[in-house]
Amino acid sequence: MNKRGQFYLISAVIIIALIIVFAGVSNYLEKDEQTKLYDLKEDLEIESENVLAYGTYWAFDEAQMLNLLEGFIEAYSEYGEVQKIVFIFGNQDNITILGYQQLEQEIINIETGTGSYSLQIGGENATSETYENPGEDVIVIVGGSAYEFELRKGENFYFILAQEIEGEQYVVTG
Secondary structure (H helix, E strand, O other), X not given: OHHHHHHHHHHHHHHHHHHHHHHHHHOOOOOOHHHHHHHHHHHHHHHHHHHHXXXXXXXXXXXXXXXXXXXXHHHHHHHHOOOEEEEEEEOOOEEEEEEEEOOOOEEEEEEEOOEEEEEEEOOOOOEEXXXXXXXXXXXXXXXXXXXXXXXXXOOEEEEEEEEEEOOEEEEEEO
């Protein structure tokens, strides 16, 4: 009679183990690409702040700051797996638009208080252009979508990250 009880006990343990295994497998969650893009946004906010603080601490002039950010954007684009990055930085006297795109070349449009401009991005290196007296608002048109940035007094820093995932375009700004 004891063997019959042991059989039921072992069977119950095996069934419970199988249920736990199936529950663990069904609860396994893959991190999707969209979530990775938002994680990259958070990383970029932190890292870019540190890069700008470094340039400010060492009193970099405009050309040195541009070189610093170009190196950062190229390194970040390789690390971050982002297909398109656009940086907007500067103040109400002048701003610099710095863009990088892994895929084919694309023209982004920039509208400032002094006019409309275009910047071709794409290829192996980042492309940049500086605009004088942009006014208080800058509109950057990327992939047919317009992103408006308000230039406050002092130094400003904004970015646009874009990535195509399964045929859909995902964009985050900061």
